[in-house]
Amino acid sequence: MIMTVMLTVRLISVLGIFVFNALMWVLFTKSMHQCSSTLEATTFNLSSNFISTAIVGNLLFGENLNSVWFVGSLFIIVGLTIVHRSSDDITSTKSQQCIEKEQRDKTKTL
Numbered sequence: 001m002i003m004t005v006m007l008t009v010r011l012i013s014v015l016g017i018f019v020f021n022a023l024m025w026v027l028f029t030k031s032m033h034q035c036s037s038t039l040e041a042t043t044f045n046l047s048s049n050f051i052s053t054a055i056v057g058n059l060l061f062g063e064n065l066n067s068v069w070f071v072g073s074l075f076i077i078v079g080l081t082i083v084h085r086s087s088d089d090i091t092s093t094k095s096q097q098c099i100e101k102e103q104r105d106k107t108k109t110l
Helices: 002-034 038-061 067-109
Strands: none
Touching: 002 038, 038 067
16 A cells, blocks of 8 residues: 555656656747847746745755755856846847948948
């Protein structure tokens, strides 16, 4: 009887891994379509995964996360945000350079 229960719990856990991974990929793909860049979607996805993992781990398994985990997660999220902002700055600079070049080319042809 106990072996049957343990086997059932393990089977449900393994199925849960596949179901939640598939759900994560579906949501990640949708966010890539709606965000302005893939880096932005990655940042949101990683941040939400960290937060949801902490909440589910605490609720289901009683995991207590110490301050080192929270500081490390914060550093990762802040780092990704900085990279995303830098990427936006580079993109806007390149866009501005392209616009200026087009304007110069137009004035040369006139």
